[in-house]
Amino acid sequence: MPALFEPLKLRSLELQHRGWVSPMCQYSCDPDAAPGVPNDWHLMHLGSFAAGGAALILAEASAVSPEGRISPRDAGLYNDAQAEAWQRITTFVHRHGAAGAKIGAQLAHAGRKASTWWPFSGKHGSVPVSDGGWTTLGPSPLAFEGYAAPAAMMAEQIQEVISDFAAAAVRAVEAGFDTVEIHGAHGYLLHQFQSPLANLRDDEWGGDETGRNRLMLAVVDAVRAVIPDSMPLLLRISATDWAEGGIDLPASVRLAREAAARGVDLIDVSSGGAVAHQSITPRPGYQTGFSAAIREEAGIPTGTVGLLTSAGQAEHAIATGQADAVLIARAALRDPHWWLRAAFELGHDIPWAPQYERALPRRTF
Template sequence: MSILFSPLSIRSITVRNRLWVSPMCMYSAVDGVVQEWHHTHLAQFASGGAGLVVAEATAVVPEGRISPRDVGLWNDEQRDAWAPIVEAIHARGAAAGIQLAHAGRKASTWWPWAENRGSVPASDGGWTTTAPSPVAFDGFAPPEELDSDGIDRVVEAFAVSARRALEAGFDVLEIHGAHGYLFHQFLSPLSNLRQDEYGGSLENRARLLLRVVDAVRAAAGDAVPVFVRISATDHADGGFTEQEAAVVGGWATEHGADLIDVSSGGLVAHQKISVFPGYQVPLASTVRQGGRIPVSAVGLITAAEQAEQVLAEGSADAIFAGREWLRDPHFALRAAHELGAEVAWPPQYERAHWH
C-alpha cells in the first residue's frame, strides 16, 4: 500500500492522504480580505485529491503583511470571507489549514509583478516595519526594534487570529516561522542582535516563537492540530543551522506543536542555495530526529515516486508541494494513479479515472 496515500491522524482529525498543498501567497487580497480568486484557487486542489490544503501566509496584524495585497485575519470581515472557502475545501474531501504570519522586516514590500521593487513607501500605502533588531533586509527600508510591549502584542495577535481561524472553520493552524519573516528573524543571529531575554542564546532567540506556540495551542484547545514552519538553515555563514532547527523543533513540540513543516532560507539576500529535486528533504530528516518529531518535507518534490520514496525512507511524515500543484491542480489524483493507489475521485471526474 502506498504510504503517500495512507491516512494520517493528528489529534482530532484524520487527513485522507499525505500529499498536501503548501501555503502560497497570491497577493490578490483587498484590505486583507480574500477574493473570488482565492476561492477557486484553493478549492481546486481539494477537487484534485489533496489531503490538506493550507491557505497562504495570513497576516495577524496589518503591519505583518508582506505586501499591501496580502490576506489577513485581524478582523471579522476577513474571518467571514474565509468561511465559504473552508466550506468548499471540506465539500471536496480535504482538510483546510491556514498559515498565520507576521513578515517583520520583510513586510511592506511590493508584490512580485509590481513595477517597483523593495519597500513600499507610505505615499503608496506602505508602513514602518518591525523586527527583533533595527537591521534591514538588503534593499528594504530599516525596521524599528520591537520593545517588550510590542512583542506581547504580537503574541496576543496570533492568539486572536487563531481563534478567528477556528471560527471560520479551519482544521489546522500553522505558525509561519520560516523564510526570513518575523520569527525566523528572531531565531537567526544574523538578524537578531538583541541583548535581552530574546537575543543571544538559542533558547532566548526561540523564546518568542515558543510563546506564540503556547498562545496558539491555548486558543486551539486540545483537538486542533498546530504546525510550525521553520527554515532549517539560512544558507549563509553564521546563520541559523539545521542542528539548531532540530533543537527548536523539539522545543516546539514540547510546547504543543504537532508537526514541524521544514523549509529553508529567505533570511538574507546573500544566501547561497544549491537547488535540486528534493533539496530540502535532508533538512526535514535532521529535524525529524529518527521519527521523534513529526515533520513534513517540501522543496522541488514533483513526482509521485519521489514523494513516496521520501516517506518510505523515513525522512518525513508528509509531503508539502507548491509549484507542482500550480502546474497540475490534480497532482494527487495523478500521483495516486501512477502509484496504483485507489483513492476516491470526484464523481464528476470518474470518466478520466476509468478510461
C-alpha cells in the same frame, strides 16, 4: 498501498493521505476596498486543490496584524471580515474535497520583510507610505537587503504580536479551519528573532539561542492555549539559514524538540530566507535531509517541501522515512489535480469528484 497515500492522524484530525498543499501567497486581496480579505480568486485557487485530491490544503500566509502583511495585497486574519471570507472558503473545501480535503490556516507576521511590492507589480523593494506601505518592525533595526530598515520592536510591541497570533488563531477556528500552522520560516518575524543574522538584541528576546527562540515558543504557547486540544498545531521553520553565522540544523533540531514538548504536532521543514546573501544550490529533495534529521532526532512528525514535483519523488520521501507528509507548491500550480495523477501513477485509487469521474484513466468508452 503506496506510502504517500497511507492515512495520517494528528490528534483528532484524520487525513486520507500524506500529499498536501504548501502555503502559497497569491497577492490578490484588494488593498483599497477590502484589505486582507480573501476573495473569489482564493476560493478558486484553493478549491481547485480540493477537487484535485489534496488531503490537506494549507492556505497562504495570513497576517496577524495589518503591519504583518508581506505586501498590501496579502491576506489576513486580524478582523472579522477576513474571518467571514475565509469561512466561505473552508466550507467550500469541506463540501467539494474529492479526498475528504481538510484545510489549514497559516498565521504569519512578515516583520522587516513586510510592506513590499507584490511579485507581479513590476516593482521591487519596500512600498513607500505614500503608495500604501508602512513602517516595518523587526528585532533590530537591520534592513533585509534591498528593503527599508525596520523599527526595532519595543517589549510591549513584542507582547502585542504574541496576542495577535492568539487572536488570529481564535478567528481561524471560528472560520472553520481544521488546523493552524505558525509561520516561523523564510525570514519573517519569528525567524528574524530566531536568527543571529537578524537579531542583535541583548535583552530577553535576543542574545543566546534561548533568548532568540523565546518569541517563537511564546507564540506556540499562546496559540496552543486558544485552539481546541483536539486540533493539531503545525510549525513551519527554516532548518538552516544557508549563511555563515546563521541557524544550522542542530539548532533547528533543538527548537523542534522544544516545540514538540509545548504541543506542536508536526514541523513543516523548509529553509532559508533570513538574508539575501544565502548560498543555496536547489535540487530535487535538497531539503528532505533536514526533515529526516528533525523527525529522527526531535521525535516529531515532519513535512518536507521543495522541488518535489513527481509522484515518485514524493513516494520516496515518505517510504524512506524522511518525512510524514510531502507539501507540493509550484507543481500544484502547474497541475491542480496533481494528487489524482500521482495516485494513478503509483497504482492507487483515491476518490474523484463525481463531476470528473468520466475522466478516470481506467475507464473505457
